[in-house]
Amino acid sequence: MARPDDIPQPTRDAVLNLPCPVFETTPFVAGPPLAQRRVAILSSAALIRRGDPPFPFGSGECRFVAADTPAADLLVSHVSINFDRSGWQRDINVIYPIDRLRDLAASGEIAGVAETHYTVMGSTDPAEMQQAVNQIEGQLRQERIDSILLSPV
Template sequence: MSSDQAMRDIMANLPVPEFETTPWAAPPPLAEATVAVVTSAALHRSDQELFSPSDAGYRMLDRGDRELILGHWSSNFDRSAFLVDHNVVYPIDRLEELAANGAIGAVAPRHVAFAGNQPDTVAEIRLDTGPAAAAELQADGVDVAILTPV
């Protein structure tokens, strides 16, 4: 069995959390919205702490950061596309283009990176670090987040 198939089999049997209520936000039109990227590529700057296995923390990335390290732990993850173009996992340059063309109001001053290797329940991210990262984005005036799962 290939490692890809083994991962698919594991993922197919993971429990999915259910929520009693669904939060709702009414963002402004995209042409007026401030947009941030939230990625699970474990991106970080060289001056930030490395992600460790099962690290539920996050790293804030400044809008101008381009020299980022992909700290993804999976040996199955093909890093070649990231090495050619960081926008594959962190589409910051595409956001800059959308802002320049008026499709979005602004690019957020900061963005968020999590590690994708999380415990099955993702409880710490759901209850602790996720809301903390969201509060930082909210303080930055972010209206919309683009999620780039890696």
């Protein structure tokens, strides 16, 4: 992750001036124990399947990623000078921890892994993402997924 001093202007001021919500110290929703939850991933890496068009800069869209998509078929279309790409190039689980979720499901620590996962462009103004939020919510309800692992990039 880049330090603010490493980010060029005007991006630095934009990042430093973003509103940051304050959350209570307790969860805002209740739910079953982790061992009873089915989990989906939401990555801000703007993942695409090889051959798909990349996310446009600042895009508020969401794309679905099937759980059975081979890691070799996934590319990152998030464009930013603010992060080091070498980690995910060695191990996709750095930005899309699908294998780690499968391990947790196999050991019984979670009930299961979603069939569908989600990806967005991380450098997008959240105010532009309402349609994506609605799409994700609808798919989560359809698959009866009760937890999301956020994987920010």
